[in-house]
Structure formats: structure tokens, C-alpha cells
Amino acid sequence: SIFTLITYLLISENNLSPTGLKLVLSVSPSWLIPGASVTLICHTEPPSAGWSFYWFKAVPNSQDSYTYEPLPGTSSGTANNSFTVHGQTHTAGYACSAGRGDPLIYTQYSRPTFVWSSGVHPSASLTVNPDRVQHFTSESLSLTCEGSSSQWRLIRFLTDDSLLSFLLPATINGSTYIKNEAPRKAVYWCESGTEFSNAVNISTHSDGVILVSPVYPVPVGESVTLLCVMKTGNIPSDVFFYKNNKLIENERRGEMKISAVSESDEGFYKCQYNGRESAQSWMAVKVSRSESSSFHVWLIFGLVCGVLLIFILCLLWCYKCKKRSCWSRRIESLYVNQSSATNQPVTQSESQLYSSLLHGSL
Numbered sequence: 001s002i003f004t005l006i007t008y009l010l011i012s013e014n015n016l017s018p019t020g021l022k023l024v025l026s027v028s029p030s031w032l033i034p035g036a037s038v039t040l041i042c043h044t045e046p047p048s049a050g051w052s053f054y055w056f057k058a059v060p061n062s063q064d065s066y067t068y069e070p071l072p073g074t075s076s077g078t079a080n081n082s083f084t085v086h087g088q089t090h091t092a093g094y095a096c097s098a099g100r101g102d103p104l105i106y107t108q109y110s111r112p113t114f115v116w117s118s119g120v121h122p123s124a125s126l127t128v129n130p131d132r133v134q135h136f137t138s139e140s141l142s143l144t145c146e147g148s149s150s151q152w153r154l155i156r157f158l159t160d161d162s163l164l165s166f167l168l169p170a171t172i173n174g175s176t177y178i179k180n181e182a183p184r185k186a187v188y189w190c191e192s193g194t195e196f197s198n199a200v201n202i203s204t205h206s207d208g209v210i211l212v213s214p215v216y217p218v219p220v221g222e223s224v225t226l227l228c229v230m231k232t233g234n235i236p237s238d239v240f241f242y243k244n245n246k247l248i249e250n251e252r253r254g255e256m257k258i259s260a261v262s263e264s265d266e267g268f269y270k271c272q273y274n275g276r277e278s279a280q281s282w283m284a285v286k287v288s289r290s291e292s293s294s295f296h297v298w299l300i301f302g303l304v305c306g307v308l309l310i311f312i313l314c315l316l317w318c319y320k321c322k323k324r325s326c327w328s329r330r331i332e333s334l335y336v337n338q339s340s341a342t343n344q345p346v347t348q349s350e351s352q353l354y355s356s357l358l359h360g361s362l
Contacts, residue, residue: 021048023110025096032117038085042096042110051098052077058093058112060191064153064166066112068095091117091189091196112164114157116187116199118217118284123148124197126190133281134203134210136231137183141202143176149192157187182206203279207231211271211278217286218261226256228271228278240272242280261285 022045027038042053054077056068074083077099085094093114099106124147135141145152154167154176167176183206190197200215212227228239238252244267248256258265263285270280 021045021098021107023096023098023107025094025110025113027094027113027115030115032088032091032115034089034117034119035087038088038092038094038115040083040085040094040096040113042081042083042098044081044098051081051100052079053081053083054078054097054099054106055083056095056097056109058095058114059194060093060153060196066093066095068109088115089117090119090121091115091199093196114187114189114199116189118198118200119286120198120216121147121195124152124190124192124195126154126188126197126200128188128200128202128215131215132210132212133201133215134205134213134279136210137181137204137206138231140179143178143188143200145176145190145192145197147190147192147195147197149195152190152192152197155189155191159185159187201282203281205279208276209236209271209273209278211269211281213269213281213283217284218265219286219288220262221260223257223259224261224283225258226269226271226283227254228273230273236273238273242270242272243267245270245280263287 024043024045026041026043028041029036029038032038040055042055044051055071055074057071058066059069061067071083071085071094083096091114093112095109095112097107097109124145127144127146129142129144130139143154145154156165156167157163158165167178183204185201185203187199187201189199198216202215209228209230212229214224218224226241227235228241229235235254237254239254240252241248241256256269256271266283266285268280268282271278
């Protein structure tokens with residue numbers, strides 16, 4: 001009936017079931033290591049039991065929203081309110097719903113929740129200019145969506161209040177300039193069709209000092225320089241740098257340069273100047289596939305060589321034991337035959353000779 005349809009639309013708009021149940025989806029981790037597993041957990045608010053849970057991938061559509069496609073193997077629902085996605089490599093969106101009863105009563109989809117990857121997708125990328133995580137609100141920054149699609153939309157997710165917004169106008173393989181109006185922390189990415197670009201963390205600040213650190217992961221072996229910058233644009237020469245809240249060398253300097261980045265350099269960095277401290281930003285380190293695959297090749301090669309060496313040693317040991325056993329039988333046979341042929345006991349010198357032969361001392 002019309003009344004039922006209106007009720008359903010009102011329920012859908014507020015992410016509620018016909019019983020007033022709301023679903024909230026969380027993902028872990030929220031920032032992805034390519035190829036890692038992602039755990040989805042669907043919470044019911046208020047808590048409620050007896051539901052089967054359904055899992056979906058959020059696919060961008062042309063109407064500033066998402067359509068939902070069931071994840072493989074979940075169309076019949078799961079009794080557990082958690083689900084693991086294996087081998088996720090790029091930024092992606094997910095949603096859940098729940099159902100119970102006979103006939104089944106379904107909730108509306110949860111709001112889409114995202115897992116972000118800083119790795120650049122082959123067919124979609126987001127670049128930031130200037131290339132740094134932290135910016136002053138008095139500055140403008142350029143975000144550029146590029147890739148195989150002809151049209152993109154730029155997404156901003158405010159991490160402080162979990163607000164997702166579609167930024168207009170949509171970009172067509174070009175730049176969107178954003179005027180920073182208030183201090184905030186946000187994640188940005190681009191969407192088009194089924195494609196998601198890499199995601200970037202951006203934070204804006206009204207005063208104080210900011211840390212100049214790269215938006216994108218730094219490849220292993222490359223150099224990187226961290227700076228402390230004032231709102232006036234000046235770069236002070238007596239700055240303290242911190243990693244994971246620990247002072248890096250008790251010495252003031254104008255910059256922090258890492259000449260050859262390694263995986264151990266990954267972490268949270270911040271700077272301090274004249275009593276003013278910047279926010280901290282995460283510096284990611286990228287291990288190339290060739291290095292990673294080379295490591296695995298050498299690991300497998302070492303394991304194979306080790307197994308072969310153990311096998312060869314076992315064969316040598318068996319051969320030596322078999323040879324010694326055969327030699328012992330021959331000596332014993334000679335000893336017995338000699339004694340039988342002469343029909344006399346073996347002398348002490350002969351016994352010592354046979355013993356030496358038997359134990360291989362000659």
C-alpha cells in the first residue's frame with residue numbers, strides 16, 4: 001500500500017529497520033596495507049539478537065550516492081556480525097544490512113564505510129599540490145583526479161565528525177582548488193564508476209607551525225626532507241623533530257633529512273619551534289614489489305637448499321652405515337672361516353688384526 005511504501009522510505013532514509021533498528025558498520029584497519037585482510041563488523045543500535053547479516057560492496061553511481069553489490073558468498077547471510085575480506089589492495093567502500101523473522105524483515109543498508117589505501121591505483125590517482133599533509137587555512141591547495149575515466153567526483157571525509165561529502169564541481173581529468181576555511185582533518189579520494197583512487201590525509205591549521213611531510217608513501221631507498229614552516233612562510237633553523245613522540249637527537253636544526261629511507265623510518269612525525277608544536281603526521285614507507293618478491297625468492301631458495309643439504313647428509317649417513325655393516329659382516333665371515341679352516345683357536349695377534357679391520361683403524 002501507499003502507507004507501507006511511505007513508511008519504508010522514511011525507515012530507509014534513517015537507516016532503520018521496521019523495528020527501529022539502526023546499523024553501523026566499522027572496518028579494521030581503516031588504512032590499508034595492500035593485500036591485507038579487512039574485517040567488517042556490523043553493529044546494531046540498540047543491541048539486538050537473532051539477526052542474519054548481509055555484506056555489500058559500495059559502488060559509486062552517477063547520482064552522488066552508491067549502489068550496493070553483495071560480496072561473494074554472502075547472499076544467504078551470516079549468523080556472525082563480522083566478515084573478513086581477504087586480499088584487498090585498493091580504496092573501497094562497504095555496507096551491511098540485517099534480516100530476521102519469517103517472512104524475513106530486512107533493515108536498510110548501513111551508511112557506507114571506507115577502507116583507504118595510499119597506494120596509487122593503475123587507472124586512478126589523486127595528487128595534491130603542494131605535496132604535504134599539513135596546510136594553513138590561509139592557503140589554497142589543488143587536488144587533481146586523473147585516470148582512465150572522463151569524469152570524477154572528489155570525496156571528503158571529515159575524520160573529526162565522520163561526515164562524508166561530495167565536493168562540487170566534479171573534476172574532468174583536472175584540478176579542483178579548495179579554499180581552506182576552518183581547521184579540520186579530512187581524507188580525500190576520487191571516484192568514478194567502479195574506480196577508487198588512492199586516498200590522502202590532509203589537515204589544515206589556523207596558526208602556529210606545520211610540519212612539511214610527504215602525502216604519499218616514500219619508496220625504500222629514496223631520500224626525504226622534513227621541515228618546520230611558520231604561517232609567514234619562514235623556515236626556522238632551530239627546530240626539534242620528534243618521531244612517535246620521541247625526540248630525534250637532542251639538537252636543534254633547520255631540517256631533518258633521511259638520505260635513504262628504510263621501513264624502520266615509518267611512523268608519526270612532528271616538529272617543535274620556540275615552544276610551538278606542530279600536529280603529527282604519518283609518514284608511510286613503500287616497499288617495491290620487486291624488492292618484496294626478491295626477498296621471497298631468496299627465502300624460498302634458502303629453504304630449498306637447506307632441505308636438499310639435509311637430504312644429502314641423510315643419504316651419506318645411511319650409505320656409511322650400510323657400508324660399515326657390510327664390512328663388519330665380511331670381517332666376521334673371514335674370522336670364522338679362518339678359525340674353521342685351521343681348526344685352531346685364533347691367536348691374540350690375529351684377533352687384534354681382525355678387531356682393527358672391523359673398526360676401520362687400518
